[in-house]
Amino acid sequence: MFPSPGDAIRTRANGVVPHCSQASDCRLNGHSGLLCRSTSKALITGGGGYFGYHLGCALASQGVRVILFDRHKPRWEIPNKAVFIQGDVRDHDAVFKACEGVDCVFHAASYGMCGSEQLEKEEEIESINVGGTKVVIEVCKKRSISRLIYTSSVNVVFGGTDIEDGDEETVPYILLEKEVDHYSRTKAIADQMVLGANGTLLKGGDKLQTCVLRPPGIYGPEEQKHIPRVVGNIQRRLLSFKFGDPNTLMNWIHISNLIQGHLLAAVALTADKDYIASGQPYYIHDGENVNFFEWIAPLYEKLGFQKPWIHLPTYLVLMAATFLEYAHLLLKPVFSFTPFLTKREVMKLLITHTFRIDKAQKELGFYPKKFMLAETVDHYLKTRPKHQDQSWLTIIFLTFGVFCMFIPFVFLSLTHS
Ligand SMILES: NC(=O)c1ccc[n+]([C@@H]2O[C@H](COP(=O)([O-])OP(=O)(O)OC[C@H]3O[C@@H](n4cnc5c(N)ncnc54)[C@H](O)[C@@H]3O)[C@@H](O)[C@H]2O)c1
Secondary structure, eight states: OOOOOOGOOOHHHHHHOOTTTHHHHHOTTTOOOHHHHHOOOOEEHHHHTTHHHHHHHHHHHHTOOEEEESSSOOSOOOTTTTEEHHHHTHHHHHHHHHTTTTOEEOOOOOOSSSSHTTSSSSHHHHHHIIIIHHHHHHHHHHTTTTTTEEEOOGTTTTSSEEEEOOOOTSSOOOTTTTSSSSSHHHHHHHHHHHHTTTOBTTTSSSSSSEEEEEOOEEEOOOOOHHHHHHHHHHTTTTTSEESSOOTTOBBBEEHHHOOOHHHHHHHHGGGGGGTTTEEEEOOOOSSSBOOOOHTTTTHHHHHTOOOOEEOOOOHHHHHHHHHHHHHHHHHHOOOOOOSSSSSHHHHHHHHHHHEEHHHIIIIOOOOOOOOOOHHHHHHHHOOOOOOOOHHHHHHHHHHHHHHHHHHHHHHHHHOOO
16 A cells, blocks of 8 residues: 655665564464475565565575565565576566476566555556466466466455455455456456466376465565555555444454465475365455554654544545546556555555455364554554655645635535535
8 A cells, every 4th residue: 555665675785684484473274294295495576675586585594485576676685495586477488498307386576566666557566466467377387387376456356435344255256347447457357367277187197276366565674565665654644544434344464464364375285285275365464454544653652643534535645646647647658656555555544354264273283373553564664665755745735625615615506616
Protein backbone atom coordinates (compact mmCIF):
# COMPACT_ATOMS: atom_id res chain seq x y z
CA MET A 1 0.00 0.00 0.00
CA PHE A 2 2.43 2.75 1.01
CA PRO A 3 5.90 3.02 -0.60
CA SER A 4 7.81 6.25 -0.65
CA PRO A 5 10.74 6.81 -2.98
CA GLY A 6 12.62 8.80 -0.37
CA ASP A 7 12.30 6.14 2.31
CA ALA A 8 14.86 3.67 1.02
CA ILE A 9 16.59 1.49 3.57
CA ARG A 10 20.32 1.97 3.53
CA THR A 11 22.72 -0.89 2.97
CA ARG A 12 25.75 -1.77 5.11
CA ALA A 13 27.81 0.47 2.82
CA ASN A 14 25.66 3.36 4.02
CA GLY A 15 25.96 2.44 7.64
CA VAL A 16 22.95 0.30 8.49
CA VAL A 17 23.44 -3.36 9.25
CA PRO A 18 21.62 -5.64 6.82
CA HIS A 19 19.07 -8.05 8.19
CA CYS A 20 18.63 -11.73 7.59
CA SER A 21 17.15 -12.68 10.95
CA GLN A 22 13.62 -13.39 9.77
CA ALA A 23 15.01 -16.81 8.87
CA SER A 24 15.59 -17.71 12.50
CA ASP A 25 12.18 -16.35 13.54
CA CYS A 26 10.32 -18.66 11.24
CA ARG A 27 8.85 -21.90 12.58
CA LEU A 28 9.07 -24.95 10.38
CA ASN A 29 7.27 -27.23 12.81
CA GLY A 30 9.72 -30.09 12.33
CA HIS A 31 9.66 -29.94 8.53
CA SER A 32 13.18 -28.61 8.19
CA GLY A 33 14.66 -32.03 7.35
CA LEU A 34 12.02 -32.65 4.68
CA LEU A 35 12.78 -29.29 3.12
CA CYS A 36 16.51 -29.96 2.82
CA ARG A 37 15.94 -33.48 1.52
CA SER A 38 13.63 -32.29 -1.25
CA THR A 39 15.34 -29.03 -2.17
CA SER A 40 18.98 -28.73 -3.10
CA LYS A 41 18.75 -25.59 -5.22
CA ALA A 42 15.89 -23.07 -5.29
CA LEU A 43 15.33 -20.03 -7.48
CA ILE A 44 13.39 -17.04 -6.19
CA THR A 45 12.07 -14.55 -8.71
CA GLY A 46 11.81 -11.16 -7.07
CA GLY A 47 14.71 -12.32 -4.87
CA GLY A 48 15.95 -8.74 -4.63
CA GLY A 49 12.70 -7.58 -3.02
CA TYR A 50 11.66 -7.59 0.61
CA PHE A 51 9.99 -10.96 0.78
CA GLY A 52 12.10 -12.73 -1.87
CA TYR A 53 15.37 -11.74 -0.24
CA HIS A 54 14.28 -12.84 3.25
CA LEU A 55 12.91 -16.10 1.90
CA GLY A 56 16.33 -16.60 0.30
CA CYS A 57 18.00 -16.06 3.67
CA ALA A 58 15.69 -18.61 5.30
CA LEU A 59 16.35 -21.23 2.61
CA ALA A 60 20.10 -20.62 2.72
CA SER A 61 20.06 -21.01 6.51
CA GLN A 62 18.45 -24.44 5.99
CA GLY A 63 21.34 -25.43 3.73
CA VAL A 64 19.57 -24.92 0.39
CA ARG A 65 21.55 -23.33 -2.47
CA VAL A 66 19.63 -20.21 -3.53
CA ILE A 67 19.43 -18.09 -6.68
CA LEU A 68 18.00 -14.64 -6.04
CA PHE A 69 16.72 -13.60 -9.48
CA ASP A 70 15.61 -9.99 -9.85
CA ARG A 71 16.03 -6.99 -12.08
CA HIS A 72 17.25 -5.06 -9.04
CA LYS A 73 20.00 -6.06 -6.64
CA PRO A 74 18.84 -6.54 -3.02
CA ARG A 75 19.58 -3.68 -0.62
CA TRP A 76 21.05 -6.17 1.81
CA GLU A 77 24.12 -8.36 1.79
CA ILE A 78 23.77 -11.63 -0.14
CA PRO A 79 23.84 -14.50 2.38
CA ASN A 80 26.24 -17.45 2.12
CA LYS A 81 24.87 -20.21 -0.10
CA ALA A 82 22.98 -17.63 -2.19
CA VAL A 83 23.87 -15.89 -5.44
CA PHE A 84 22.20 -12.95 -7.04
CA ILE A 85 21.46 -13.03 -10.78
CA GLN A 86 20.29 -9.81 -12.36
CA GLY A 87 17.62 -10.44 -14.95
CA ASP A 88 14.08 -9.78 -16.05
CA VAL A 89 11.42 -12.36 -15.40
CA ARG A 90 9.97 -11.61 -18.87
CA ASP A 91 13.23 -12.66 -20.50
CA HIS A 92 12.80 -16.36 -21.24
CA ASP A 93 16.48 -17.04 -21.96
CA ALA A 94 17.63 -15.30 -18.78
CA VAL A 95 15.19 -17.23 -16.58
CA PHE A 96 16.04 -20.49 -18.39
CA LYS A 97 19.76 -19.96 -17.83
CA ALA A 98 19.31 -19.02 -14.16
CA CYS A 99 17.24 -22.17 -13.53
CA GLU A 100 20.03 -24.63 -14.31
CA GLY A 101 20.06 -27.36 -11.64
CA VAL A 102 17.10 -25.83 -9.78
CA ASP A 103 14.50 -28.17 -8.24
CA CYS A 104 12.05 -25.65 -6.77
CA VAL A 105 10.95 -22.20 -7.97
CA PHE A 106 9.39 -19.56 -5.72
CA HIS A 107 7.81 -16.96 -8.00
CA ALA A 108 7.53 -13.70 -6.04
CA ALA A 109 8.45 -11.05 -8.64
CA SER A 110 5.63 -8.63 -9.26
CA TYR A 111 4.94 -5.02 -10.10
CA GLY A 112 2.23 -2.39 -9.55
CA MET A 113 1.05 -3.22 -6.06
CA CYS A 114 0.78 0.13 -4.36
CA GLY A 115 1.35 3.86 -4.34
CA SER A 116 2.65 5.34 -7.57
CA GLU A 117 3.57 1.85 -8.92
CA GLN A 118 -0.16 1.11 -8.85
CA LEU A 119 -0.73 4.01 -11.24
CA GLU A 120 1.87 2.85 -13.77
CA LYS A 121 1.03 1.83 -17.33
CA GLU A 122 -1.25 -1.21 -17.60
CA GLU A 123 1.06 -2.85 -20.17
CA GLU A 124 4.08 -2.75 -17.86
CA ILE A 125 2.18 -4.28 -14.94
CA GLU A 126 0.59 -6.91 -17.16
CA SER A 127 3.79 -7.86 -18.96
CA ILE A 128 5.55 -8.51 -15.64
CA ASN A 129 2.77 -10.13 -13.62
CA VAL A 130 1.21 -12.17 -16.41
CA GLY A 131 4.00 -12.37 -19.04
CA GLY A 132 6.62 -13.09 -16.38
CA THR A 133 4.49 -15.86 -14.87
CA LYS A 134 4.06 -17.43 -18.31
CA VAL A 135 7.84 -17.48 -18.74
CA VAL A 136 8.36 -19.01 -15.28
CA ILE A 137 5.87 -21.80 -16.02
CA GLU A 138 7.44 -22.48 -19.44
CA VAL A 139 10.90 -22.67 -17.93
CA CYS A 140 9.73 -25.06 -15.18
CA LYS A 141 8.38 -27.32 -17.92
CA LYS A 142 11.49 -27.11 -20.11
CA ARG A 143 13.85 -27.63 -17.20
CA SER A 144 11.65 -30.35 -15.64
CA ILE A 145 11.49 -28.42 -12.37
CA SER A 146 8.80 -30.20 -10.42
CA ARG A 147 7.76 -27.56 -7.84
CA LEU A 148 6.48 -24.02 -8.36
CA ILE A 149 5.14 -21.88 -5.51
CA TYR A 150 3.51 -18.59 -6.43
CA THR A 151 3.24 -15.64 -4.05
CA SER A 152 -0.20 -14.43 -4.95
CA SER A 153 -2.38 -11.99 -2.97
CA VAL A 154 -5.79 -11.69 -1.31
CA ASN A 155 -6.43 -9.09 -4.02
CA VAL A 156 -7.19 -11.88 -6.50
CA VAL A 157 -10.62 -12.26 -4.90
CA PHE A 158 -11.15 -8.77 -3.50
CA GLY A 159 -13.15 -6.64 -5.91
CA GLY A 160 -14.64 -4.02 -3.58
CA THR A 161 -17.37 -5.97 -1.77
CA ASP A 162 -17.21 -7.25 1.80
CA ILE A 163 -15.48 -10.58 2.39
CA GLU A 164 -15.85 -11.86 5.94
CA ASP A 165 -13.79 -14.93 6.85
CA GLY A 166 -13.48 -15.90 3.20
CA ASP A 167 -12.04 -19.28 2.33
CA GLU A 168 -10.46 -20.95 -0.68
CA GLU A 169 -13.60 -22.83 -1.68
CA THR A 170 -16.37 -20.26 -1.47
CA VAL A 171 -14.88 -16.93 -2.54
CA PRO A 172 -14.53 -16.71 -6.33
CA TYR A 173 -11.87 -14.79 -8.28
CA ILE A 174 -12.75 -11.19 -9.04
CA LEU A 175 -14.33 -10.86 -12.47
CA LEU A 176 -11.45 -9.83 -14.70
CA GLU A 177 -13.52 -7.29 -16.61
CA LYS A 178 -14.65 -5.65 -13.36
CA GLU A 179 -13.14 -2.24 -12.71
CA VAL A 180 -10.27 -2.92 -10.28
CA ASP A 181 -6.59 -2.02 -10.44
CA HIS A 182 -4.27 -3.67 -12.95
CA TYR A 183 -2.19 -5.26 -10.22
CA SER A 184 -5.11 -7.24 -8.75
CA ARG A 185 -6.40 -8.24 -12.16
CA THR A 186 -2.99 -9.45 -13.34
CA LYS A 187 -2.27 -11.25 -10.05
CA ALA A 188 -5.62 -13.05 -10.46
CA ILE A 189 -4.64 -14.15 -13.98
CA ALA A 190 -1.22 -15.32 -12.82
CA ASP A 191 -2.74 -17.16 -9.83
CA GLN A 192 -5.00 -19.11 -12.20
CA MET A 193 -2.15 -19.78 -14.66
CA VAL A 194 0.01 -21.29 -11.92
CA LEU A 195 -2.79 -23.49 -10.58
CA GLY A 196 -3.70 -24.44 -14.17
CA ALA A 197 -0.15 -25.64 -14.81
CA ASN A 198 -0.37 -28.13 -11.95
CA GLY A 199 -0.07 -31.73 -13.07
CA THR A 200 1.73 -31.00 -16.36
CA LEU A 201 3.77 -34.03 -17.32
CA LEU A 202 7.51 -33.32 -17.34
CA LYS A 203 10.36 -35.04 -19.17
CA GLY A 204 11.46 -38.01 -17.08
CA GLY A 205 7.92 -38.83 -15.91
CA ASP A 206 7.56 -36.37 -13.02
CA LYS A 207 4.67 -33.94 -12.84
CA LEU A 208 4.80 -30.21 -12.24
CA GLN A 209 3.34 -29.58 -8.76
CA THR A 210 2.17 -26.03 -8.15
CA CYS A 211 0.41 -24.09 -5.42
CA VAL A 212 -0.35 -20.47 -4.64
CA LEU A 213 -0.20 -18.59 -1.34
CA ARG A 214 -2.44 -15.54 -0.94
CA PRO A 215 -1.15 -13.22 1.76
CA PRO A 216 -2.61 -9.84 2.78
CA GLY A 217 -0.30 -6.83 3.40
CA ILE A 218 3.20 -7.79 4.54
CA TYR A 219 5.00 -6.04 7.42
CA GLY A 220 8.15 -6.63 9.42
CA PRO A 221 11.56 -5.09 10.08
CA GLU A 222 13.02 -3.28 7.06
CA GLU A 223 9.75 -3.50 5.18
CA GLN A 224 9.57 -0.79 2.52
CA LYS A 225 6.06 -0.51 1.21
CA HIS A 226 3.76 0.10 4.16
CA ILE A 227 5.34 1.14 7.45
CA PRO A 228 7.69 3.85 6.07
CA ARG A 229 4.81 5.33 4.12
CA VAL A 230 2.42 5.31 7.08
CA VAL A 231 5.13 6.87 9.27
CA GLY A 232 5.79 9.56 6.63
CA ASN A 233 2.08 10.31 6.39
CA ILE A 234 1.69 10.54 10.17
CA GLN A 235 4.66 12.91 10.33
CA ARG A 236 3.19 15.05 7.57
CA ARG A 237 -0.08 15.01 9.55
CA LEU A 238 -1.82 13.43 6.58
CA LEU A 239 -3.09 10.67 8.86
CA SER A 240 -4.28 12.95 11.64
CA PHE A 241 -7.79 11.79 10.91
CA LYS A 242 -9.71 8.55 10.66
CA PHE A 243 -12.28 7.53 8.14
CA GLY A 244 -14.55 4.57 7.52
CA ASP A 245 -16.38 2.27 9.91
CA PRO A 246 -14.35 1.18 12.97
CA ASN A 247 -15.79 -2.31 12.44
CA THR A 248 -14.04 -2.65 9.07
CA LEU A 249 -11.48 -5.41 9.39
CA MET A 250 -8.54 -6.75 7.43
CA ASN A 251 -5.58 -9.12 7.90
CA TRP A 252 -1.81 -8.59 7.86
CA ILE A 253 1.11 -10.99 7.74
CA HIS A 254 4.51 -10.70 9.36
CA ILE A 255 7.41 -11.54 7.05
CA SER A 256 8.44 -14.52 9.23
CA ASN A 257 4.98 -16.06 9.01
CA LEU A 258 5.00 -15.51 5.26
CA ILE A 259 8.35 -17.28 4.97
CA GLN A 260 7.06 -20.11 7.14
CA GLY A 261 4.07 -20.55 4.80
CA HIS A 262 6.31 -20.74 1.71
CA LEU A 263 8.75 -23.24 3.20
CA LEU A 264 5.88 -25.44 4.36
CA ALA A 265 4.28 -25.20 0.91
CA ALA A 266 7.53 -26.37 -0.72
CA VAL A 267 7.46 -29.47 1.51
CA ALA A 268 3.74 -30.03 0.92
CA LEU A 269 4.40 -30.36 -2.83
CA THR A 270 6.57 -33.44 -2.30
CA ALA A 271 5.85 -37.17 -2.06
CA ASP A 272 6.82 -36.98 1.64
CA LYS A 273 3.58 -35.04 2.16
CA ASP A 274 1.57 -36.91 -0.47
CA TYR A 275 1.63 -33.83 -2.71
CA ILE A 276 -1.15 -32.44 -0.53
CA ALA A 277 -0.68 -28.86 -1.74
CA SER A 278 -0.69 -29.74 -5.48
CA GLY A 279 -2.96 -27.40 -7.40
CA GLN A 280 -4.11 -25.69 -4.18
CA PRO A 281 -4.51 -22.04 -3.14
CA TYR A 282 -4.00 -21.06 0.51
CA TYR A 283 -4.80 -17.92 2.47
CA ILE A 284 -2.12 -17.24 5.05
CA HIS A 285 -1.83 -14.43 7.59
CA ASP A 286 -1.07 -13.69 11.25
CA GLY A 287 -4.36 -15.25 12.33
CA GLU A 288 -5.98 -11.99 13.47
CA ASN A 289 -8.62 -9.66 12.03
CA VAL A 290 -7.78 -6.03 12.74
CA ASN A 291 -9.10 -2.54 12.05
CA PHE A 292 -6.42 -0.55 10.21
CA PHE A 293 -6.51 2.51 12.47
CA GLU A 294 -6.40 0.35 15.61
CA TRP A 295 -3.56 -1.69 14.13
CA ILE A 296 -1.38 1.34 13.40
CA ALA A 297 -2.16 3.00 16.77
CA PRO A 298 1.28 2.07 18.24
CA LEU A 299 2.88 4.12 15.48
CA TYR A 300 1.31 7.35 16.72
CA GLU A 301 2.48 6.64 20.24
CA LYS A 302 6.03 5.76 19.16
CA LEU A 303 6.28 8.85 16.96
CA GLY A 304 4.97 11.13 19.69
CA PHE A 305 1.78 12.04 17.84
CA GLN A 306 -1.77 12.04 19.16
CA LYS A 307 -3.99 9.23 17.91
CA PRO A 308 -6.42 10.58 15.29
CA TRP A 309 -9.78 11.62 16.69
CA ILE A 310 -11.19 13.62 13.76
CA HIS A 311 -13.46 11.44 11.66
CA LEU A 312 -13.59 12.57 8.03
CA PRO A 313 -16.49 11.73 5.73
CA THR A 314 -15.52 8.98 3.33
CA TYR A 315 -16.46 10.94 0.22
CA LEU A 316 -13.90 13.58 1.17
CA VAL A 317 -11.07 11.09 1.47
CA LEU A 318 -12.05 9.45 -1.82
CA MET A 319 -12.16 12.84 -3.54
CA ALA A 320 -8.77 13.75 -2.14
CA ALA A 321 -7.31 10.42 -3.30
CA THR A 322 -8.78 10.96 -6.78
CA PHE A 323 -7.37 14.48 -6.90
CA LEU A 324 -3.93 13.25 -5.85
CA GLU A 325 -3.99 10.47 -8.45
CA TYR A 326 -4.70 13.03 -11.18
CA ALA A 327 -2.08 15.40 -9.79
CA HIS A 328 0.41 12.51 -9.82
CA LEU A 329 -0.36 11.73 -13.48
CA LEU A 330 -0.23 15.37 -14.55
CA LEU A 331 2.99 16.18 -12.71
CA LYS A 332 4.75 12.90 -13.46
CA PRO A 333 6.76 14.19 -16.46
CA VAL A 334 8.35 16.92 -14.32
CA PHE A 335 8.03 15.71 -10.75
CA SER A 336 7.16 12.38 -9.22
CA PHE A 337 5.54 12.03 -5.80
CA THR A 338 3.71 9.18 -4.10
CA PRO A 339 0.05 10.00 -3.39
CA PHE A 340 -0.54 9.59 0.32
CA LEU A 341 -3.31 7.12 -0.51
CA THR A 342 -4.66 5.95 -3.86
CA LYS A 343 -8.40 5.41 -4.42
CA ARG A 344 -7.84 1.67 -4.37
CA GLU A 345 -6.00 1.92 -1.06
CA VAL A 346 -8.79 4.01 0.47
CA MET A 347 -11.30 1.41 -0.72
CA LYS A 348 -9.32 -1.38 0.93
CA LEU A 349 -9.49 0.49 4.24
CA LEU A 350 -13.25 1.00 3.89
CA ILE A 351 -14.31 -2.56 3.14
CA THR A 352 -13.90 -5.63 5.32
CA HIS A 353 -11.83 -8.36 3.70
CA THR A 354 -10.80 -11.10 6.09
CA PHE A 355 -9.91 -14.71 5.39
CA ARG A 356 -9.73 -18.04 7.19
CA ILE A 357 -6.40 -19.84 7.39
CA ASP A 358 -7.80 -23.21 8.46
CA LYS A 359 -6.85 -24.90 5.20
CA ALA A 360 -3.21 -23.79 5.49
CA GLN A 361 -3.17 -24.93 9.12
CA LYS A 362 -4.62 -28.31 8.33
CA GLU A 363 -2.78 -29.13 5.12
CA LEU A 364 0.52 -27.25 5.41
CA GLY A 365 0.89 -27.21 9.20
CA PHE A 366 0.94 -23.40 9.09
CA TYR A 367 0.78 -21.94 12.60
CA PRO A 368 1.57 -18.21 12.59
CA LYS A 369 3.75 -16.87 15.35
CA LYS A 370 2.49 -13.81 17.23
CA PHE A 371 4.24 -10.54 16.35
CA MET A 372 3.70 -7.01 17.59
CA LEU A 373 3.65 -4.13 15.15
CA ALA A 374 5.34 -2.06 17.87
CA GLU A 375 8.53 -4.18 17.48
CA THR A 376 8.63 -3.46 13.75
CA VAL A 377 8.14 0.21 14.50
CA ASP A 378 11.03 0.24 16.99
CA HIS A 379 13.29 -1.28 14.37
CA TYR A 380 12.14 1.17 11.73
CA LEU A 381 12.68 4.18 13.97
CA LYS A 382 16.25 3.04 14.72
CA THR A 383 17.18 2.59 11.06
CA ARG A 384 15.02 5.02 9.12
CA PRO A 385 16.55 7.63 6.85
CA LYS A 386 16.26 11.26 7.86
CA HIS A 387 12.73 12.64 7.47
CA GLN A 388 12.32 14.76 4.37
CA ASP A 389 10.18 17.82 4.79
CA GLN A 390 7.21 17.49 2.49
CA SER A 391 4.87 19.67 4.49
CA TRP A 392 3.86 21.36 1.23
CA LEU A 393 1.97 18.12 0.47
CA THR A 394 0.02 18.62 3.69
CA ILE A 395 -0.80 22.16 2.69
CA ILE A 396 -2.06 21.05 -0.77
CA PHE A 397 -4.11 18.27 0.80
CA LEU A 398 -5.67 20.44 3.50
CA THR A 399 -6.46 23.22 1.02
CA PHE A 400 -8.11 20.70 -1.21
CA GLY A 401 -9.96 19.19 1.77
CA VAL A 402 -11.40 22.57 2.77
CA PHE A 403 -12.38 23.17 -0.85
CA CYS A 404 -14.16 19.79 -1.04
CA MET A 405 -16.08 20.38 2.19
CA PHE A 406 -17.85 23.27 0.53
CA ILE A 407 -18.81 21.35 -2.62
CA PRO A 408 -22.00 19.74 -1.16
CA PHE A 409 -23.17 23.13 0.20
CA VAL A 410 -22.59 24.85 -3.15
CA PHE A 411 -24.37 21.98 -4.88
CA LEU A 412 -27.34 22.12 -2.47
CA SER A 413 -27.71 25.87 -2.73
CA LEU A 414 -27.58 25.70 -6.55
CA THR A 415 -30.23 22.96 -6.74
CA HIS A 416 -32.50 24.86 -4.32
CA SER A 417 -32.19 28.22 -6.04
N1 LIG B 1 4.00 -6.34 0.08
C1 LIG B 1 2.77 -6.73 0.33
O1 LIG B 1 2.09 -6.17 1.20
C2 LIG B 1 2.18 -7.88 -0.44
C3 LIG B 1 0.88 -8.31 -0.15
C4 LIG B 1 0.36 -9.41 -0.84
C5 LIG B 1 1.12 -10.04 -1.80
N2 LIG B 1 2.38 -9.59 -2.09
C6 LIG B 1 3.16 -10.28 -3.10
O2 LIG B 1 4.35 -10.73 -2.48
C7 LIG B 1 5.42 -10.71 -3.42
C8 LIG B 1 6.62 -10.02 -2.83
O3 LIG B 1 6.25 -8.71 -2.44
P1 LIG B 1 7.29 -7.68 -1.81
O4 LIG B 1 6.55 -6.87 -0.83
O5 LIG B 1 8.52 -8.39 -1.39
O6 LIG B 1 7.57 -6.78 -3.05
P2 LIG B 1 8.93 -6.13 -3.55
O7 LIG B 1 8.54 -5.03 -4.47
O8 LIG B 1 9.82 -5.81 -2.41
O9 LIG B 1 9.58 -7.31 -4.38
C9 LIG B 1 9.20 -7.60 -5.68
C10 LIG B 1 10.46 -7.76 -6.47
O10 LIG B 1 10.11 -8.13 -7.82
C11 LIG B 1 11.10 -7.56 -8.64
N3 LIG B 1 10.63 -7.45 -10.01
C12 LIG B 1 9.65 -6.65 -10.49
N4 LIG B 1 9.58 -6.79 -11.82
C13 LIG B 1 10.52 -7.69 -12.17
C14 LIG B 1 10.92 -8.23 -13.40
N5 LIG B 1 10.34 -7.86 -14.55
N6 LIG B 1 11.92 -9.14 -13.42
C15 LIG B 1 12.54 -9.51 -12.27
N7 LIG B 1 12.20 -9.01 -11.06
C16 LIG B 1 11.20 -8.11 -11.02
C17 LIG B 1 11.33 -6.17 -8.05
O11 LIG B 1 12.57 -5.63 -8.49
C18 LIG B 1 11.29 -6.47 -6.57
O12 LIG B 1 12.58 -6.67 -6.06
C19 LIG B 1 4.87 -10.08 -4.67
O13 LIG B 1 4.55 -11.09 -5.59
C20 LIG B 1 3.61 -9.38 -4.23
O14 LIG B 1 2.65 -9.35 -5.26
C21 LIG B 1 2.92 -8.53 -1.43
